[in-house]
Amino acid sequence: MAIDHLDGALLELLAREPRIGVLEASRRLGVARGTVQARLDRLQSNGVIRGFGPDVDPAALGYPVTAFATLEIKQGQGNDVRAHLAGVPEVLELHTTTGHGDMLCRLVARSNADLQRVIDRVVGFDGIVRASTAIVMENPVPLRLIPLVKQAAGD
Amino acid sequence: MAIDHLDGALLELLAREPRIGVLEASRRLGVARGTVQARLDRLQSNGVIRGFGPDVDPAALGYPVTAFATLEIKQGQGNDVRAHLAGVPEVLELHTTTGHGDMLCRLVARSNADLQRVIDRVVGFDGIVRASTAIVMENPVPLRLIPLVKQAAGD
DNA sequence: AGAGTCGCTGTACACATTGCCCAGTGATTG
DNA sequence: CAATCACTGGGCAATGTGTACAGCGACTCT
Numbered sequence: 001m002a003i004d005h006l007d008g009a010l011l012e013l014l015a016r017e018p019r020i021g022v023l024e025a026s027r028r029l030g031v032a033r034g035t036v037q038a039r040l041d042r043l044q045s046n047g048v049i050r051g052f053g054p055d056v057d058p059a060a061l062g063y064p065v066t067a068f069a070t071l072e073i074k075q076g077q078g079n080d081v082r083a084h085l086a087g088v089p090e091v092l093e094l095h096t097t098t099g100h101g102d103m104l105c106r107l108v109a110r111s112n113a114d115l116q117r118v119i120d121r122v123v124g125f126d127g128i129v130r131a132s133t134a135i136v137m138e139n140p141v142p143l144r145l146i147p148l149v150k151q152a153a154g155d
Numbered sequence: 156m157a158i159d160h161l162d163g164a165l166l167e168l169l170a171r172e173p174r175i176g177v178l179e180a181s182r183r184l185g186v187a188r189g190t191v192q193a194r195l196d197r198l199q200s201n202g203v204i205r206g207f208g209p210d211v212d213p214a215a216l217g218y219p220v221t222a223f224a225t226l227e228i229k230q231g232q233g234n235d236v237r238a239h240l241a242g243v244p245e246v247l248e249l250h251t252t253t254g255h256g257d258m259l260c261r262l263v264a265r266s267n268a269d270l271q272r273v274i275d276r277v278v279g280f281d282g283i284v285r286a287s288t289a290i291v292m293e294n295p296v297p298l299r300l301i302p303l304v305k306q307a308a309g310d
Numbered sequence: 311a312g313a314g315t316c317g318c319t320g321t322a323c324a325c326a327t328t329g330c331c332c333a334g335t336g337a338t339t340g
Numbered sequence: 341c342a343a344t345c346a347c348t349g350g351g352c353a354a355t356g357t358g359t360a361c362a363g364c365g366a367c368t369c370t
Contacts (some may be wrong), residue, residue, distance in 0.1 A: 051209075054170060086296050089302035099290070134252035148244045151244045
């Protein structure tokens with residue numbers, strides 16, 4: 001859980017040049033190879049690094065439209081709705097939240113027209129009372145964690 | 156842009172066991188190493204695979220609270236707001252959207268109390284008229300792309 | 311039909327990297 | 341003071357990588 005300064009530098013380096021190896025990383029950071037290896041192992045067993053999965057771009061896959069849908073759920077239907085949404089490939093992410101809606105999910109679609117189909121599929125389920133959708137136009141800040149890592153490392 | 160069936164299998168394999176090498180992947184998929192190498196290169200130049208950055212868990216970094224904030228922006232202040240939000244480490248992601256709000260951003264914080272500080276910092280800016288926040292309680296479907304990849308590959 | 315192109319295979323080779331081990335050292339702790 | 345811990349720097353065998361090449365079947369264009 002201790003987010004060291006070296007850990008921070010390592011994470012940043014890995015984020016910038018992911019194909020880098022342990023040896024090369026140790027050279028860049030000016031430490032011994034064993035150290036980098038140990039840090040990496042620790043970060044992974046800590047859960048700080050979940051993995052190194054490929055970062056897939058839905059747009060390049062033919063799904064250039066992203067939207068967020070706020071869902072209102074019928075009492076007690078939560079689990080069914082979760083299962084239903086988990087079965088829809090275009091649902092990239094699902095959260096249960098406080099506030100006006102009960103759930104928030106991230107959707108993608110092949111086009112604005114296709115989004116209609118996706119939404120119909122998403123909300124065409126008994127437990128869902130109401131849905132409101134916001135289509136994403138721009139993504140000025142794509143998902144990033146480095147600034148947070150830096151802050152966590154810098155204290 | 157052609158999302159082949161082999162491409163799909165490769166992506167799925169990489170997602171499940173990211174530390175796998177090209178050689179091992181070729182063995183698993185039952186194709187020649189050169190093929191896997193060529194596919195990988197193509198997927199990367201296509202932009203389907205953006206990279207292999209480490210998947211960092213904010214919770215493990217000490218930021219277990221996630222929230223989504225919908226922001227309403229003063230006309231013409233878009234760029235300033237974008238720049239402001241980009242400067243806040245706790246802002247993990249920012250989208251401009253259609254619908255009730257003008258922007259949607261994903262935030263993290265060290266605690267519910269800390270979230271107040273983050274929100275204050277986020278909305279403490281001239282161009283922002285109104286903000287409504289939804290705190291994430293559960294994350295039944297964490298960000299996933301494999302089902303989408305499978306669908307894209309299966310046609 | 312023939313020529314050219316393309317993607318995949320199977321193989322080869324030199325080189326770099328990995329996983330693992332170990333002795334030594336400096337800082338911190340009880 | 342002794343023990344613990346993280347880091348260093350070195351060494352080793354095994355493996356993977358980058359790269360190249362020839363052969364082959366499928367496809368397209370003329």
